[in-house]
Amino acid sequence: MNWNTLLFVIFPYLAILLALVVTVYRSLTRPFTISSLSSQLLERRKLYWGSISFHYGIVIILSMHLLALLFPRGLLWWNSVPIRLYLLEFSGLALGFWSLAGLAVLVWRRLSEARVRVVTTPMDGVVLALLLVSVITGLWMALAYRFGSTWFTAVFTPYLVSIFTLQPRAELLAPLPWVIRLHVFNFFLLLVAFPFSRLVHIITLPLGYLLRPWQIVIWARRRDDRRAYS
Ligand code: HEM
Known part of the structure; x- marks a missing residue:
């Protein structure tokens, strides 16, 4: 077994397994710990600017990553016209810098605010460093x-599909520059940290709202009572 197989086949499978098993175990045994434990009461200004920028930037970027994985042909079609390619790349870059600025504010907040520092765990530091x-x-x-x-569509789409279909093709990543391989390996490190850290709050995303039927809210009080309350 070589390093490439260890880093991009064995480690990814261990990371995925650990993330799944520990997340399920944690949500069954300690459901109320599935949160990111807000520190908004301790400091809110830097949190607002850091968190909003980081989350909006990273959520859009990761959605773009997902689209590249799910619709490689559609992406190639879009990129076949230069102006569209530049538009996409420029947007990705701008969002990336925006989330970096947000992340920098969040790190600065944890370091500079004494009250926030007290509630910061070593795992918070690990997560911020990985991000x-x-x-x-x-x-x-x-x-x-x-x-x-x-x-992405020529290298990562087939690599990630090969991982999910249990036919790993780590050789696709072997010739890539180290910084690109670090970017991918770091994703699996984030998966390992996921169930042990505040990152786990991602699973509380209220996606059910998009699928559930709409509700009718019916006022149950009598008309006279309502007037008395208004
Ligand atoms: C297996 C997982 C991942 C793969 C294969 C991957 C691949 C890529 C590629 C190919 C690019 C360059 C895009 C371009 O030049 O237009 C990129 C950019 C980027 N990635 Fe990832 N990535 C992964 C995971 C992540 C994760 C987990 C994060 C953040 C938490 C992330 C954040 C970014 C950012 C901020 C950029 C720069 C902005 C952009 O150009 O889109 N990536 N990624």
Whole structure:
């Protein structure tokens, strides 16, 4: 077994298994710990600017990653016209810098606010460091190895599909520059940290609202009572 197989086959499967098993175990045994434990009462200004920028930026970027994985042909079609390719790449880059700025504010907040520092755990530090590595290497790739949105479909779509279909093809990543491989490996490190950290709050995303039938809210009080309350 070589390093490439260890880092991009064995480790990913262990990371996925650990993330699934521990997340399920944690949500069954300690459901009320599935949260990100807000520290808004301790400091709210830096939290607002940092958290909003980071979350909006990263959620859109990760959705773009997902689209590249799910619809490679559609992405290649979009990129076949240069202006559309530039638009997509420029948007990705701008969102990346936006989330980096947000992340920097969140790190600064944890370091500079004494009250927030007291409630900061070592795992919070690990998560922030891993996120910084993902965002910085992502931006590095976008700047140094253009145009990722196109070559993603030739390298990462088949690699990730091979992982999910249990027919791993780590050789696809072997010739890539180290910064690109670090970007991918760091994703699996984030998966390992996921169930042990505040990252687990991601599963509380209220996606059920998108699927459940709409509700009719019926006022149960008598008309006279309502007037008395208004
Ligand atoms: C297996 C997982 C991942 C793969 C294969 C992957 C792949 C890529 C590629 C190819 C690019 C370059 C895009 C371009 O040049 O247009 C990129 C950029 C980026 N990635 Fe990832 N990525 C992964 C996971 C992540 C994760 C977990 C994060 C953050 C938590 C992240 C954040 C970013 C950012 C901020 C950029 C720069 C903005 C952009 O150009 O889109 N990536 N990624």
